[in-house]
Amino acid sequence: MDPRPSAPPKRRPFDLYTGDRSRTVKIQHNAGRGGCFPLHYDNPGPPSSRALTCILYLNPDWSEGDGGELQLIPFLRAPVRVNPRHGRLVVFLSDHVLHKVLPSEVERFCLTIWLDGSVNSPRDTRLNLPPTALKDIKKTADALHGSASQRALSRAVYPDEYEKSLLDCMGGVDGCAEMLESHAAHLRALSGNKPLKMLVDALRKRKAETADAEPEMVVE
Numbered sequence: 001m002d003p004r005p006s007a008p009p010k011r012r013p014f015d016l017y018t019g020d021r022s023r024t025v026k027i028q029h030n031a032g033r034g035g036c037f038p039l040h041y042d043n044p045g046p047p048s049s050r051a052l053t054c055i056l057y058l059n060p061d062w063s064e065g066d067g068g069e070l071q072l073i074p075f076l077r078a079p080v081r082v083n084p085r086h087g088r089l090v091v092f093l094s095d096h097v098l099h100k101v102l103p104s105e106v107e108r109f110c111l112t113i114w115l116d117g118s119v120n121s122p123r124d125t126r127l128n129l130p131p132t133a134l135k136d137i138k139k140t141a142d143a144l145h146g147s148a149s150q151r152a153l154s155r156a157v158y159p160d161e162y163e164k165s166l167l168d169c170m171g172g173v174d175g176c177a178e179m180l181e182s183h184a185a186h187l188r189a190l191s192g193n194k195p196l197k198m199l200v201d202a203l204r205k206r207k208a209e210t211a212d213a214e215p216e217m218v219v220e
């Protein structure tokens with residue numbers, strides 16, 4: 001007899017497509033000081049089909065202090081910093097996981113493969129919260145954590161982090177002012193919507209509480 005309890009099969013969180021057109025490969029070389037990426041999702045929304053991001057780091061000489069770490073920010077949970085050590089493979093959901101690369105002091109290499117899949121359904125692209133969303137903010141935060149619809153709110157929930165990452169990576173570079181202005185315009189538009197602003201304020205409060213409770217995790 002099968003000793004396992006007869007639970008219904010779990011629905012897979014994503015379905016990957018097959019075939020050569022369903023993957024993109026990037027071989028990345030950052031010259032010294034070049035390896036820095038501001039906060040982003042690899043799949044920011046349609047028409048992208050990226051479902052899974054797989055990064056293989058190729059830095060045999062990387063050591064503490066070299067920078068270029070990957071920082072993953074699971075929505076409203078403690079951030080995770082991953083050192084880009086040689087041979088390390090990092091895999092995450094392209095449409096759910098906000099991330100950035102910290103400024104690098106040294107030359108840096110990695111190989112990225114993006115696998116496409118059935119993402120960006122209307123459920124993922126529309127922010128469709130119940131009228132009770134503000135009443136149970138923990139439940140709302142948990143739902144957004146597991147949903148790509150978090151992308152509609154992430155700039156407003158992490159405004160300073162977005163701005164800092166832009167300045168860290170693009171400060172003094174052509175186009176930086178435009179990027180900062182576009183970020184600010186996004187925030188202005190959102191704060192003009194009163195119910196949305198109340199929700200964002202509650203989520204930011206929740207973010208401050210959860211970050212205090214769980215400091216950044218480091219994958220050495």
Ligand SMILES: O=C(O)CCC(=O)C(=O)O
Pocket residue numbers: 028037042055069070084099100101110112
């Ligand atoms: O260089 C890395 O570690 C990640 C780069 C990245 O986030 C990207 O290519 O989208």
Ligand SMILES: [Fe+2]
Pocket residue numbers: 040041042099
């Ligand atoms: Fe990325």
